[in-house]
Amino acid sequence: xxxxxxxxxMSRWVSGHVREDDTAVGGFFEDLPVLVLVLCGxxxxxxxxxxxxxxISEERQDEWLQEAAAGFADRxxxxxxxxxxxxxxxxxxxxxxxxxRLAAGLPESVGYAVSLVQVYxxxxxxxxxxxxxxxxxxxxxxxxxxxxxxxxxxxxxxVEVRVVVW
Amino acid sequence: xxxxxxxxDLGQLALxxxxxxxxxxxxxxxxxxxxxxxxxxTFAGGNSRVDAxxxxxxxxxxxxxESFEIVLDEPVTVTxxxxxxxxxxxxxxxxxxxxxxxxFRQMNEIVGRALSDLCPAGFSPSLVVAxxxxxxxxxxxxxxxxxxxxxxxxxxxxxxxxxxxEELLVVLMLAPTLLAEVxxx
Numbered sequence: 001x002x003x004x005x006x007x008x009x010m011s012r013w014v015s016g017h018v019r020e021d022d023t024a025v026g027g028f029f030e031d032l033p034v035l036v037l038v039l040c041g042x043x044x045x046x047x048x049x050x051x052x053x054x055x056i057s058e059e060r061q062d063e064w065l066q067e068a069a070a071g072f073a074d075r076x077x078x079x080x081x082x083x084x085x086x087x088x089x090x091x092x093x094x095x096x097x098x099x100x101r102l103a104a105g106l107p108e109s110v111g112y113a114v115s116l117v118q119v120y121x122x123x124x125x126x127x128x129x130x131x132x133x134x135x136x137x138x139x140x141x142x143x144x145x146x147x148x149x150x151x152x153x154x155x156x157x158x159v160e161v162r163v164v165v166w
Numbered sequence: 167x168x169x170x171x172x173x174x175d176l177g178q179l180a181l182x183x184x185x186x187x188x189x190x191x192x193x194x195x196x197x198x199x200x201x202x203x204x205x206x207x208t209f210a211g212g213n214s215r216v217d218a219x220x221x222x223x224x225x226x227x228x229x230x231x232e233s234f235e236i237v238l239d240e241p242v243t244v245t246x247x248x249x250x251x252x253x254x255x256x257x258x259x260x261x262x263x264x265x266x267x268x269x270f271r272q273m274n275e276i277v278g279r280a281l282s283d284l285c286p287a288g289f290s291p292s293l294v295v296a297x298x299x300x301x302x303x304x305x306x307x308x309x310x311x312x313x314x315x316x317x318x319x320x321x322x323x324x325x326x327x328x329x330x331x332e333e334l335l336v337v338l339m340l341a342p343t344l345l346a347e348v349x350x351x
Contacts, residue, residue, distance in 0.1 A: 031180060033181055033184070034180045034181050034183075034184040035184075037181075037184035037185060037187065037188045038184050038187060038188070040188055040191075041184075041187050041188040041190070041191030041192075042191070044188075044191045044192055044195045045191050045194060045195055047195070048194070048195030048196075048198045048199050049198065051199060051202070052198045052199060052201070052202040055202040055203065056202055059202075088227075119283050119284060120228055120231070120280050120283045120284060121229075121231035121232070121280075123283075145220065146220050146221060146223075146224040146284065147224070148224055148227045148228060154247065155229035155231050155246065155247055156227055156228050156229045156249065157228060157229070157231070158224045158225070158228050158283075158284055
């Protein structure tokens, strides 16, 4: 009798769980759209995070390059304005500036190009200097400064210091 | 049947939850992307550095570099070594004394050319010279003739002494060329 009772209970238990298995299988297929939506949501968040972080790192790099360009231009102007007693540097002194020495403050991984141009009263290239260690890149930043200088006719002219770093 | 109804309701609730999660994910992603693109745009604007003060300082200290004669009661010969600040103060002194700006037309053209050479590309310069007491409300003269009316203008000012000892306010305004053209239409 005990065996019969257990058999009946087992059959009830099995039949009950078979129904539940059916339910589970049906529930799995019903939940597929849910799974797809959740996976799409997670993928969207991950993609946005990766894109945002790459944009921010690019921006940081640009800011760093911009600061490097501005600092380099400031060093050139500071060196040019180191005149012994005179109010302005001479054009001859600007032509003889040792830009390579001033570029020592830049990291070796940074390339640069420097131009000194007289912009008034006439346009004239005074000095050009560039590093050849690193090929020119599209990720570049520029900075410029205006300084006064004395030309050969003792006139006060305006010289622009142009710096590009990459 | 009641079990089936219950299971179906649960499925709809789960789907609704997933849709809400998906919408929230899209919203968060949009906010993150717009923040990163906005900050990048801000830096791009800062990259085009315009320093009107630097231009004005270099201009005022530079020599006019052309020789000509200003026809006044007593003709004044400009040799080219005079600074722009000195030439502007001479013109302001004559106007303050009741004279005309007409004899200074050639000088003002040179000033306009010099400012165009010095200001950054894409900008049009205007120089306003005013008396200290009246200020910019009633300027003595404006070069090249009309002050920029653009809403976005980079400006810098400096004080220079006039020939008769009064202080003069010199204001340089740099307006984006495209905006200046639109404002003039």
